[in-house]
Amino acid sequence: MPGIRMVLMEFLHLFALAGFAVAQPLYDLLGQNPEFFVSHKASPGLIIGMVFVLSIGVALGLVLLELVAWLVGERVRNSLHLVFTFGLAFLTVLPPVRRLVGGSDLLIVGFALLIGFLFSVLYARGQAFRLFLTVLSPVVVAFPLWFLFFTPVGRLVMPDAIEAKAPIAISNPIPVVLVVLDEFNITALLDAERRIDSVRFPNFAALAAQSYWFPNAVATYVETATAVSGILTGRQPKAGVRLNPTATDHPQNLFTMLGDRYALNIVESVTRLCPHKLCQEEEDAAAGLFLPYQSFFADLAVIFLHIIAPPQLEKQLPPLHAQWTGFGEELLKNGILGQNKSSIHPDLVAGGESSRESRITSFLSRIEQTSSPVLHFLHVILPHTKYEYLVSGQKYFNRERFIPVGWIDGPGWGGRWIGKEPLILTAYHQYLQQIGYVDQFLGKLRRSLETADLFDKALIIVTADHGVSFQRGLSMREVQKGNESDILKVPMFVKLPGQREGGIRERLVSGIDVLPTIADVLGLKIPKAIDGFPMLDNEIPPRDEIDFLGVGKIKLHDLSGFPRLKWQVEHFGEHTALDRLVPKGPASTLVGQELGHLDIGHSSSLKYINENPHQLDRVNLESGYLPALFSGQIIGTGRRNLPIAISLNGQVWATTQASLWDGNRNYFSVLFPPSAFQSGENKVRVFLIGDHDAILTPIPLASQGALSDEETMIRLHHEASGQSKLVFSGEREIMVDVGEKHLTGNLDRVFLSEESIVVEGWAADLEENQPAEEVFIFTNGKLTARAEVGISRQDVVEAHQQKSLFHSGFRIKIPVKVPKPNPSDIRLIVVSLSNRAWEFSFSPEQLDLIRSTLEEKNFSQ
Numbered sequence: 028m029p030g031i032r033m034v035l036m037e038f039l040h041l042f043a044l045a046g047f048a049v050a051q052p053l054y055d056l057l058g059q060n061p062e063f064f065v066s067h068k069a070s071p072g073l074i075i076g077m078v079f080v081l082s083i084g085v086a087l088g089l090v091l092l093e094l095v096a097w098l099v100g101e102r103v104r105n106s107l108h109l110v111f112t113f114g115l116a117f118l119t120v121l122p123p124v125r126r127l128v129g130g131s132d133l134l135i136v137g138f139a140l141l142i143g144f145l146f147s148v149l150y151a152r153g154q155a156f157r158l159f160l161t162v163l164s165p166v167v168v169a170f171p172l173w174f175l176f177f178t179p180v181g182r183l184v185m186p187d188a189i190e191a192k193a194p195i196a197i198s199n200p201i202p203v204v205l206v207v208l209d210e211f212n213i214t215a216l217l218d219a220e221r222r223i224d225s226v227r228f229p230n231f232a233a234l235a236a237q238s239y240w241f242p243n244a245v246a247t248y249v250e251t252a253t254a255v256s257g258i259l260t261g262r263q264p265k266a267g268v269r270l271n272p273t274a275t276d277h278p279q280n281l282f283t284m285l286g287d288r289y290a291l292n293i294v295e296s297v298t299r300l301c302p303h304k305l306c307q308e309e310e311d312a313a314a315g316l317f318l319p320y321q322s323f324f325a326d327l328a329v330i331f332l333h334i335i336a337p338p339q340l341e342k343q344l345p346p347l348h349a350q351w352t353g354f355g356e357e358l359l360k361n362g363i364l365g366q367n368k369s370s371i372h373p374d375l376v377a378g379g380e381s382s383r384e385s386r387i388t389s390f391l392s393r394i395e396q397t398s399s400p401v402l403h404f405l406h407v408i409l410p411h412t413k414y415e416y417l418v419s420g421q422k423y424f425n426r427e428r429f430i431p432v433g434w435i436d437g438p439g440w441g442g443r444w445i446g447k448e449p450l451i452l453t454a455y456h457q458y459l460q461q462i463g464y465v466d467q468f469l470g471k472l473r474r475s476l477e478t479a480d481l482f483d484k485a486l487i488i489v490t491a492d493h494g495v496s497f498q499r500g501l502s503m504r505e506v507q508k509g510n511e512s513d514i515l516k517v518p519m520f521v522k523l524p525g526q527r528e529g530g531i532r533e534r535l536v537s538g539i540d541v542l543p544t545i546a547d548v549l550g551l552k553i554p555k556a557i558d559g560f561p562m563l564d565n566e567i568p569p570r571d572e573i574d575f576l577g578v579g580k581i582k583l584h585d586l587s588g589f590p591r592l593k594w595q596v597e598h599f600g601e602h603t604a605l606d607r608l609v610p611k612g613p614a615s616t617l618v619g620q621e622l623g624h625l626d627i628g629h630s631s632s633l634k635y636i637n638e639n640p641h642q643l644d645r646v647n648l649e650s651g652y653l654p655a656l657f658s659g660q661i662i663g664t665g666r667r668n669l670p671i672a673i674s675l676n677g678q679v680w681a682t683t684q685a686s687l688w689d690g691n692r693n694y695f696s697v698l699f700p701p702s703a704f705q706s707g708e709n710k711v712r713v714f715l716i717g718d719h720d721a722i723l724t725p726i727p728l729a730s731q732g733a734l735s736d737e738e739t740m741i742r743l744h745h746e747a748s749g750q751s752k753l754v755f756s757g758e759r760e761i762m763v764d765v766g767e768k769h770l771t772g773n774l775d776r777v778f779l780s781e782e783s784i785v786v787e788g789w790a791a792d793l794e795e796n797q798p799a800e801e802v803f804i805f806t807n808g809k810l811t812a813r814a815e816v817g818i819s820r821q822d823v824v825e826a827h828q829q830k831s832l833f834h835s836g837f838r839i840k841i842p843v844k845v846p847k848p849n850p851s852d853i854r855l856i857v858v859s860l861s862n863r864a865w866e867f868s869f870s871p872e873q874l875d876l877i878r879s880t881l882e883e884k885n886f887s888q
Contacts, residue, residue, distance in 0.1 A: 036157070036161060037108055037157075038086075038090045038093070039160075039161065039164050039167075040112070040157065040160040040161070040164070041086045041089050041090060041093075041108075041111060041112075041115070042082075042083070042086040042164065042167045043160050043163050043164045043166055043167055044086075044111075044112065044115035044116065044119065044160065045082075045085045045086035045089070045115055046082060046086075046166045046167050046170050047115075047119045047163075047166065048115040048116075048118035048119040049081055049085050049115075049118065049331070050081040050082045050085070050170050050171070051166070051170050052122060052331070052334045052335070053081060053327070053330065053331055053334070054081070054170055054171070054173070054174040054178075056330065056334065057174075057180065057330070058173075058174050058178030058179070058180055059178065059179070060351065061178075061179045061180045061182075061183055061271045062252045062271075062272060062297060062351045063326070063330075063351040063352075064180060064183050065183070065252065065271065065272050065273060065297065065298060065299050065351075066252075066296070066297045066351040066352040067322065067323045067326070067351075067352055068299065069183070069323065071183065071184045071185070071186075073320070073323065074175075074180065074183060074184050075175075075184065077323075077324075077327065078171045078174065078175065081171075082167060082170060082171045083167075086167075089111050092107065092111075093107055093108055093111070109147050109150070109151055112146070112147045112150050112151075113143050113144060113146070113147035114143070116142070116143040116146040116147060117139050117140055117142070117143030118335060119143075120139050120142045120143065121135070121136070121139040121335045121337075122334055122335055124138050124139045124142070125337055125338070129822050129825045129826045130773075130822060130823075130826045131337075131339070131773040131775050131788070131789065131822065131823075132337035132338065132339045132340055132775045132776060133773060133774070133775050133776070134773070135337040135338075136337060179269055179271055182271055182273070182275055182276060183271060183273065183275075186273070186275040194287040194288065195284055195287070195288075195551055195552070195554065196550075196551070196552065197285075197288055197549050197550060197551045198549070198550030198551075199548065199549050199550040200288055200289070200400040200549065201400060201484055201485060201486055201524050201548070201549065202400055202401050202402075202403070202481050202484055202485035202486070203285070203289075203400075203401075203402045203403065203485065203486050203545055203549070204403045204404075204472075204476065204481075204485050204486070204487040204488070205258075205281070205402070205403070205404045205405075205487075205488050205490075205541065205545070206404075206405050206406075206407075206469075206472070206487075206488070206489045206490075207255055207258060207404075207405070207406040207407075207490055207491060207492060208407065208409060208410065208465060208489070208490070208491040208492075208518070209251060209296075209406070209407065209408045209409060209410070209411040209491060209492050209493075210410060210411040210412070210491070210492075210493065210494065210495040210504075211410060211462075211465075211491035211493075211494060211495070211517060211518055212458075212494045212495050212496070212497075212513055212516075212591075213242070213494065213516050213517060213518045213589070214512075214513070214516075214589045214591050214592050214595060215458065215459055215462050215595070216228050216231055216462070216518070217589060217592055217595075218596070218601040218602060219592070219596045219601055221242070221589065221592065223235045223240075224601055224602060225602075226601075226602040226603065226604055227459070227463065227466075227601075227602070227603065227604065227605050227608070228462065228463065228466045229466065229470070230466045230467070230469040230470040230473065231466055231469060231518075231520075233470075233473070234469065234473075234487075234489065234520050234522065235520060235529050236528075236529045237522055237526055237527060237528065237529050238487065238520045238521055238522035238523075238526060238529050239520070239521045239522075239523075239529065239530050239531070239532050239562075239563065240518075240519070240520050240529065240530075240531050240532070241519040241520075241521070241531075241532050241533075241534070241536045241562065242516075242531060242533065243516070243533055243534065243535050243536065243583060243586055243587065244490065244516065244517050244518070244519030244536045244537065244538075245515045245516060245517065245535070245536070245537050245538075245573060245575065245581060245586065246491070246492060246493035246494065246514070246515055246516075246517050246537070246538055246575075247263065247264070247492070247537060247538035247539055248264050248492075248493070248575075248576055248577075249493050249504060249505070249506060249514060249515075249577070250493075251297050251492050251493070252272040252297045252298055253272070254492035254493055254538060255272065255295075255297065255298050255406055255492055256270070256272045256277055256280075256298055256300065257538050257539050258490065258492070258538040258539070258541045258542070259277070259280045259281045259282070259298070259300050259541075259542065260277050260279065260280045260281075260300075260539075260542060260557065261539050261540070261541070261542035261543050261553070261557035261558060261559040262277075262539065262557055262558050262559075263537075263539050263558040263559075263574070263576070264576045265576070266576060272297065272298035272299065272300065273298070273299045273300065274299065274300050274301065274302040277300050279553070279554065279555050279557075280300045280301075280542075281300075281402070281404070281542055281545065282300055282301040282302070282305055282306065282402070282404075283300075283301075283302065283305070284546075284551065284553070285402050285549075285551075286301075286302075286305040288399075288400065289399070289400050289401060289402045290397060290399050290400070290401045290402070291305055291306055291401070291402050291404075292390065292393040292394065292401060292402070292403045292404070293305075293306045293402070293404045294386050294389060294390045294404065294405045294406065294407070295404075295406055296386065296406045296407060296408055297351070297352075297406070297408075298406070322352070322353075326351075326352060326353070329344060329345055329347070330347065332344050333347060338820075338821065338822045339775050339776070339787060339820075339822075339836070340776075353382060383407055383408055383409055386405070386407055387405070387407060387468055387471075390403070390405045390407075391471060391472065391475050394472075394475040394476060394478075394479050394481070395479050396479040396480055396481070401481075406492075407468075409461065409464070409465050409468075410458060410461035410462045410464070410465050411495075412431065414431055414454070414457035414458060414460070414461050415461075416460065416461050416463075416464035417460050417463070417464065417606075417653060417655060417700075417701050418460055418463030418464060418466070418467065418605040418606055418701065419606060419653075419701045420464060420467060420651075421650070421651055421652060421653045421655075421701065422651055422652050422653075423652065423653050423654060423655035423656050423698075431453075431454035431457060431458075432446060432450045432453060432454060432658065432688060432694075432696045433445070433446025433447070433450030433451045433453070433454050433499075433688065434446065434454065434503060435819055442502065442503055443500065443501060443502045443503065444496075444497065444498060444499045444500065444501060444503065445499070445500070445819070446499070446686070446688050447499070447668075447684070447686035447687065447688070448499065448684075449612065449683045449684045449685075449686055449695070450686065450688055450694070450696060451497055451498075451499055452598055452610040452612075452683075453610070453683075453696045453697055453698055454497060455497045455595075455598075455599075455610070456599070456608070456609070456610050456697075456698045457656070457698055458495075458497070459599065459605060459608065460605060460608075460698065463605040469489070483524070483525060484524050484525075485522075485524060486521075486522070486523060486524055486545060486548050486549075487520075487521075487522040488519075488520065488521050488522075488541055488544070488545070489518060489519075489520045490517055490518055490519045490520070490538060490541060491517040491518055492517070492538070493514060493515070493517060494512075494513050494514045494515065494516055494517055495513065495514065496510035496513035496514055497513070497591075498510055498513070498591070506577070506578050511578075511581075511585065511586070512586055512588075512589065512590055512591070513591060515575065515578070515581065515586060516586055516589075517538065519536060519562075521544060521562060521563065523548065523563070524548075532562070532563075534562075534569040534570070534583075535569065535570045535571070535572070535573060535581075535583045535586070536562045536570075537559065537573055539557070539558050539559035540559040540560055540561070540562045541559070542557065542559060543557060543559045543560055543561045544559075544561045544562045544563060546561070547561035547563070547564060548563075569583075570583070571583060597611070598610050598611050599611070605700070606700050606701045606702045607700050607702050608700055609680060609681050609697075609698075609700060610681075610683075612670075612681065612682035612683040612684065613670040613682050613683070613684055613716060614670065614672065614682050614716050615682055617672050617679045617682055617716070617723075618679055618680065618681065618682060619678065619679065620678070620679050621677055621678055622674055622677050622678070622679070622712075622723075623677070625679075625723055626722050626723065627714075627722075627723050627724075627725065628717070628722045628723065628724045628725070629724070629725075630724070630725045630726075631715050631724045631725060631726045632663060633661055633662065633663045633664050633715065633726050634661070634662050634663055634726060635659050635660065635661050635662070635713045635726050636659050636660050636662060637657075637659045637711075638658040638659045638660075639654065639656075639657075639658065642654035643675075643708070643709040643710070643711055644708055644709075645707065645708065646704050646705070646706060646707065646708075646709050647706065648704060648705070648706050653699075653701060653704055655698055655699045655700070655701070655703075655704075656696065656697075656698055656699075657673065657696070657697050657698075657699060657711065658694075658695065658696035658697075659694075659695060659696075659713075660685070660691040660692075660693055660694045660695070661685050661693035661695070661713075661726065662693075662738075662813075663738060664693070666693075667685075667686070667687065667692055667693065668684050668685065668686055668693075669684065669685040669693050669715060670682065670683075670684050670685075670715070670716040671683060671684070671685055671695060671713055671714060671715055671716060671726070672713075672714045672716050672723055673695075673697055673711065673712070673713055673714075674711065674712045674714070675699055675703045675704070675709055675710070675711050676703070676704075676705055676709055676710055677710070678703075680697075680699055680700070680703045681697040681698075681699070682716065683695050683696075683697055687815075687817050687834075688817075691814075691815060691817070692815040692817065712725060713725075713726045714726060738810055738813060739809075739810065740755070740756040741753070741754065741755050741756070741803070741810040741813075742754045742805075742808055742809065742810070743763075743803075743805040743808045743809075743810075743854060743856065744808065745808075750762055750763060750765065751763040751854075751856075751866070753803070753856060753858070753864055761858060761862055761863075761864045762864065763856060763864045763865060763866055764863060764864060764865045765865075765866075767863075767865060768793075769792060769793040769794035770792055770793075770794075770857070770859065770863055770865040771790070771791065771793055771865075772788055772789045772790030772791060772799065772835070772857065772867065773788050773789055773867075774786065774787075774788040774855070774867050774868075774869065774870075774873065775787045775788045775789070776788075777869070777873040777876055777877065778876075779876070779880065783840035783841060783842055784840070784841040784876070784877055784880055784881075785838060785839070785840050785841075786802075786804070786838070786839045786840075786841070786855065786873075787836070787837070787838050787839075788836070788837060788867065789816075789818075789820050789823050789835045789836045789837065790802065790816055790835060790837060790857040790867070791823070791827075791832050791835045792859045792860075792861065792863060793827065793829075795859070795860070795861060796829050796831045796832065797831060797832075797859065797860055797861075798816050798817070798831075798832060798833075798834050798835035798860075799816045799835070799837075799857045799858065799859045799860070800815065800816060800858055800859055800860045801813065801814070801815055801816060801857070801858045802814050802815075802816060802837045802839050802855065802856070802857050802858075803855070803856045803857075803858070804839060804841055804853065804854070804855050804856075805852075805853070805854045805855075805856065806852065806853055806881075807852050808852070811841055811853075812839050812840060812841045812842070813839070814837055814838060814839035814840070815837070816834070816835060816836070816837045816857075817834045817836070817837070818834065818835075818836030818837060818838060819833055819834060819836060820832065820833065820834070820835050820836040821833065823835050823836070839855075841877065841881075853869065853874060853877055853878065854866060855867045855869065
């Protein structure tokens, strides 16, 4: 038996390896993003508890397992120790291998596995590697000390005491209501005459009619926590100065200045500028004692998975976003990578509110008549993604997509729009509906204030942190040439006490002007100098420009007008109620017509796949859910950009154009307005629009993965020469090339998903520098599945230094609910745009998975 000292050293090695594999990657990311802890209201105790789990708990758990194995025998413990060493080494090298090697997921994981294996072999056989880990063992202490004392997180764990200030004199202590919205593009509110569209947004119009509207208001910054901090402090963010969004780093703010005289109704979403002694928020009893910790560690787990996951696997994870909270909800509800997803929104199954709803409900419930003045502050993450609300207040949910169609995540703020115009129109339609939901909240707020006899007496300001853009090829949130107005301009409405008539002020103002405006109306002298000015003080000369961090100087003429308003009116019209609004697509005159009055032709040979089947079977109009987002794909044709019409309950409600998206040549997505639905069964039909809009050709619903009659004729023949040949209907034939190195790609993974076997990879012709066109899977020579190549693959672009290979990825589904006889010969064939064909070979493990799944299905049938 080895000496206790040697075993203890091996245990110490586990702590060192766990520090490199798990703790330090998270410390490195979160140390520079303290907003994660602020958003979770993490106490110093919770942060220290997280550090204990990462730096001690992970390795301690492995040590305990080794101790249990030791009871069985030393050889068992030693083998388990080598397994742990291999696993931790693999996790340690996976992120740098991903950055340095690139390529497919399989290549990245394989290379990291090889390094991990070599490390464990050298560790087992040589003392040098053991000594190396022993020398590195101080990192067990160094990593957490660095995180707690030398990153901005340290100020959250050991906050400086906020100095007690003498009460500030307030000569006019009136009620104050400040609402900060999130990702609000002011253009969405307007009609063609640049007025608030009172039909679509009656409550915003009512507020504008009784307040001052500043159409040239700009954000403080493009990142939420910094922007909201600027609104609450009147201070412009400075280059090179990193401040946490907390009261410690911003001791002079709206809450600390009014806290001694005012009662506070405060709801902060991503900041913590209200000190604990002033804003000890009530715990949500319905949430349960451990739910905040569950959410914290679930989000932490998702962040870690994003750090280590190779590119294609990372796409299956819930996306991270600037609010730094909530992305672990899917992991809690559905398991890692979304297993066992329900087709109905989990919030509604559970009968609970989302965090955004609960914040609004809590805020409104605390508005009441009081003898002392009250500051009511709400920052709510609306109309920010995810887009899930209709103007009716009901939710809709597409279980496949957190992000809007047409948009792709990426480095920087908000990713970018890469989809065709029809998909961006659907995303913008979702956005308008969500603003309609915000408009309904604004109406509830006004009624609550009027009930409490506060509306007329109060100073009311409604603004937002920043805007959002919907332009193809441009970022959703990062300021770029062409989207400046979309992102920099924000709503700014200021209603004074007793104000009856509204007005428009064209001067250039900013979020940093909110605090000095409040101070000016209240007769409050701000102790320390700030950057903003009172918006309504006519004695202060109007600004000509504002210095915006990361963008530079913004002049008034740069932001005058609304460049995207024409596009909005062209596609969405004006003065149409949101519960009946649909964007204008091809043959838009068909919208609103009954099918009985139209010329309906014979059924097409094409078929469509419904992305969310069965949701329209039983609709309850009184529930909190409507299956309004209808998405799918047209299969059975090589044509692109197909014009289609979609009817619901015998009436055409939408026309659109199916287009390339996410690997599907003819993908479509439309949002039905609430008025389109009826209780019970709702019948949807999809039609191909004929020439001159004269004839609608019905496109039948296909079962998932079903093939058209034409596709069932495609065969893979074996020639006497040993080559294979693709034979299509008609006279088209393509020989399958062998040994052509420029016809290449990779099978990244094969896995089970609901009722399909999913095969993912990429394929391209490197001689032509073009992605392949289609992928076919044959079982015993008969076509089983067919898919188009077109999924984004930035890793392939980087590996081959060819931007033209961006859409070289594919995802093909083999349906398992239809039995396949004797699946002995399973082959995957790729066809290029130049009619070249080549074959990918499945690994033995992949073939076993496919065969066993299909054989099991055959047996069960």
